[in-house]
Amino acid sequence: MVRLQKSPNEIYSGIEAGGTKFICAVGTNPQDLIIKRIETTTPQKTIEEVIKFFKSYTNIDAKKRIASLGIASFGPLDLNKKSPKHGYITKTPKPGWSNVNLAGKLSDALGIPVAIDTDVNGAALGEQEWGVAKGLDTFIYITLGTGIGGGGVINGGLMHGLVHPEMGHIRIPLDKDDIQDFKGSCRFHKCVAGYGCWEGLASGKAMQLRWGKPPEKILKNDKDYHRAWELEANYIALGVYNLICTLSPQRIILGGGIMGHPGLLEKVQGKVEKLLGGYISALDSPVKFRRYIVRPALVNKKSDVALSGVLGAIVLAKCMRND
Amino acid sequence: MVRLQKSPNEIYSGIEAGGTKFICAVGTNPQDLIIKRIETTTPQKTIEEVIKFFKSYTNIDAKKRIASLGIASFGPLDLNKKSPKHGYITKTPKPGWSNVNLAGKLSDALGIPVAIDTDVNGAALGEQEWGVAKGLDTFIYITLGTGIGGGGVINGGLMHGLVHPEMGHIRIPLDKDDIQDFKGSCRFHKCVAGYGCWEGLASGKAMQLRWGKPPEKILKNDKDYHRAWELEANYIALGVYNLICTLSPQRIILGGGIMGHPGLLEKVQGKVEKLLGGYISALDSPVKFRRYIVRPALVNKKSDVALSGVLGAIVLAKCMRND
16 A cells, blocks of 8 residues: 655654544554554644644654654544545534544644544554555454444455445344343434344443443453353344455454453354355355454554554555655 | 447457346447347256357357457356356355356357456446446445345445455344244345344345245235335345445445335335434435435336346456456
């Protein structure tokens, strides 16, 4: 993807803009990266902090100029380059953040060109450049955390189309072992008539609502432990299965906090295999599923912080110079 | 898509290979097309008939040479160009047709290069070249007939990835108004625990199984009429909704015999709008849905025969010259 030869005095900046934190970075690759974590509060305060960080970098190392900024952001976003609202966060459930001109404000304040895409498309780009999607031209990256989102690369290009995918909102059936009157956590797509959206049934927010505690607190000595994680694996597998049938990806990367639960990935691999029922002959053994449904590779080993998104933002920043 | 300038003495051949019929054509575009319908029987007999037709054409008009053949076929297919079984129909439920070297046999017998893709990818190509997908680079074509299949173009390229999509097999919930112990018609994905696959619940075969008669026989004076078509619209809408969330296509083309039912398309448009619940701001009015979910344009007006597939096969034949 990266076509630009870095000039020795140029460096890039990237942001993974999330609902709870903005991961900001200056650098060129996973081995050359200065990272700053900023809490997501109000748009004004958060954006001010971001600007302060990037400006302070310029002051430290005046020899290296930040050439551009890439943003991998939560959404929905307006990504239509012809739209007057290109680079805006549009109608987000996150209070205060609807209709915020994220790309424009940062470009104006920093005086550099800005490229923006979804957090999950960004993470996919990062994994394609340095991680588990090297050499692939059709794959997806799913994040399973507070919410569920999906993006990826198809035929070598990021997934956009009409707007950008909203994979977390596909409708899936309420599991027979779930609480049968569970309404789900999505305010757009309530679980009724036996089905809800993927995010509404399987996100961290859904788990919090269903079990009265967040996924990281549902531990081995908990009475709900077995049922909670079996159900979660069922829902993740069903969503992943649907994405396989729809897109025929060469690989599926499952990131996000929920996937940190020990044994969950392996459970999901097994359940997806069972759901396919041998229908896709290219996936005819458990070994193939272990290579097919995988974790992201770009993680800070010490802090366990996921870096796919912010590294993808760096790739966005590098690539835009060729637009 | 078509990059080749036709030489005045070159013409192309195409086949839409279906489970009940092979539509064969010689020509260059919708206005210049000789069509022959051949019943699908055994592979040997069907392929012999196809060869006979294309050879007879060469005899009629010796001045024009058939340069290549495109095939838009039912599947699953092996489309991996590096595979020794490229161009084979692989493990199909259609008796006798598994492991048939469709592309290779025709190429050998006719002495011309052959390009092959899925029937739905072919139909998408035809509609992109001459129909309702002109100028789009990300859209899908769904056929709703005896089975359900989907394909399309993403970022300007046909959908392939690991193999090719199997959109008919996404899992969707059993409708609360359906027969609650209905097992569906798909032998790979039985409807259990409240959900089945799209094809198993909503194909012509599923309707036949559920109501004891095929869709075209469920008419206004039938006692099941209202329930059958309301249910069918629900299932189609739910599947289309999931494809929108996953792919964010710029347009969705719904073809196949079932979509010929009067009023069904309009019902589906309304139900998809309701399922989205205003989540995608680019689709904020009923008018937009009427332009978004559409019928194919390439239909023989006199005979009502769908031509998207065979015309897409002609496009495949034209394009392969540049491979």
